[in-house]
Amino acid sequence: MNKQKVIAYVRVSTGKQEASGLGIEAQHDYIKKACESNNWEVVATFQEAVSGAMLPTDRPQMAQAINLASTLNIPIVAAKIDRFSRDVEHMAALMKRVSLKVATMPTADNFQLHLFAALAEQERQFISQRTKDALKALQERADNGCVESMAKVKRRSDNASVARKAKADKALLVDNPQKVTAPKVNTSTKHHIDIAPHVKACMFEGASTLKAVADCLNSKGKLTSRGGLWSPTTVARLMGSIGVAFTKG
Missing domain, CATH: 3.40.50.1390 (Resolvase, N-terminal catalytic domain)
Incomplete structure (x- = not known):
């Protein structure tokens, strides 16, 4: 044939x-x-x-x-x-x-x-909207004086500032390679910033255990910073790093 x-x-x-x-x-x-x-x-x-x-x-x-x-x-x-x-x-x-x-x-x-x-496009739009809604709710709780929410908002702000600076430094390096020394970037931190919205989306979709979050991330094709599949252990480390925890019933 x-x-x-x-x-x-x-x-x-x-x-x-x-x-x-x-x-x-x-x-x-x-x-x-x-x-x-x-x-x-x-x-x-x-x-x-x-x-x-x-x-x-x-x-x-x-x-x-x-x-x-x-x-x-x-x-x-x-x-x-x-x-x-x-x-x-x-x-x-x-x-x-x-x-x-x-x-x-x-x-x-x-x-x-x-x-x-x-x-697939519709699913991405739904996930994006749910993430936006979750972040809005987080900000509202912080504005109302929730200490834990305020800490989470601060971490997000700090991480965003780090990401913006890294992006600006990279652009400057491209435009003026003789004047700038390429910064040492913590790839693990950058990966956490990228993966955080997907973790939150999984949780809002009903994932309430470390294994469920790991399965959710794997089903979405999201890899660990080393390019491997997620496990309960790696999810636990990630959630601790980005300041996300399961809501206690």
């Missing part, structure tokens, strides 16, 4: 993920296994580190993948649907140009992938 030729596309969102190789290696592995199971043959691979919010045709490597796929009339395969895009409109525009395959759902066609993309 002749193999179906496909083009592989691998994307990570940050230079940090690119340097670690963890996200990239996992995506290559997903694609490799899907090819073995579905009789696909990768004829070209395009890989880049860009934000998923960017229009697919504006990404250099994706643009090349689209052109080649259109020329050869073959699909582009990615490890997961969000590697193509996190925006349902972007996905719809992309599907008008090429056929897409997703390694984790290899039998899904473009129409089904469009539905999955719409549901």
Whole structure:
């Protein structure tokens, strides 16, 4: 049986993920296994580190993948649907140009992938709104004199200040490399800042034990700072670091 030729596309969102190789290696592995199971043959691979919010045709490597796929009339395969895009409109525009395959759902066609993309975007919007509501409630409790809430708000503010300074220093380093020494960044702290909203979202979705939070984070594809899966122990350390605790019944 002749193999179906496909083009592989691998994307990570940050230079940090690119340097670690963890996200990239996992995506290559997903694609490799899907090819073995579905009789696909990768004829070209395009890989880049860009934000998923960017229009697919504006990404250099994706643009090349689209052109080649259109020329050869073959699909582009990615490890997961969000590697193509996190925006349902972007996905719809992309599907008008090429056929897409997703390694984790290899039998899904473009129409089904469009539905999955719409549901994923809706879920992200719900999570975002719940997080905003939770933070608003936290601020209200702090304003009403709750000591614990005030401490949490202060930690969030301090962490945000650290993140803003790191971002500003990085921009200054790019513009004036001869004048700035690259700061030493606590990657663990930065990771905690990034993961905190997802922990809170899991808790608001009903996760009330360390194991439940770990399972929730793993199901969302969120990794530990070392690129591994979450366990009750690592969740406990994280929650202690970001000042989050379960509400006592």
